[in-house]
Amino acid sequence: DTAVSQTPKYLVTQMGNDKSIKCEQNLGHDTMYWYKQDSKKFLKIMFSYNNKELIINETVPNRFSPKSPDKAHLNLHINSLELGDSAVYFCASSARDRGHGYTFGSGTRLTVV
């Protein structure tokens, strides 16, 4: 049973398109995250979300938006894709108390052409 699952695993799309990446966790965690890992392998937080607050990294363009239909899902929508958006996007989840380890999905490799 996959704890945090992301779909699709690979996504190739043209500039200007709008795309979504889905994430689901079956761990009962109440906080979910999106991270971006660029070509230099640097993991950067984009969003964290629980049922009370959405925290957005101020460097994330507003073309990116998280959508959470319920506690087990946090999808990532990207509008007007740009070449620089190409990266691997990781979804993660954790329990409420700060300091618990995060459980990551296996990533979505987005390539914008």
Place this chain on the structure above:
Amino acid sequence: SQKIEQNSEALNIQEGKTATLTCNYTNYSPAYLQWYRQDPGRGPVFLLLIRENEKEKRKERLKVTFDTTLKQSLFHITASQPADSATYLCALGGYGGSQGNLIFGKGTKLSVKP
């Protein structure tokens, strides 16, 4: 601005030796520090957490130290094996707001040769 440095991009050691990875940080007062392992094409996997009031944590062949004065954590793998070859990431977390989210270092790629 907050900065996390993992001093070596790559570390090569012989099987059976102890691997020691370093994580330094500046302009930050984390409440805890975590270490993750990442294999190619996979997401990071949580290994260990150490809190600001703890000096050392152990788990099987892994040992982590945390020195808040030096602003440094050391991650040790004893009796290393080729299967330990991976990229190891340190991550810092703090209290409340955006500081509650983990901030990751760039990682150290460990290669253990047989």
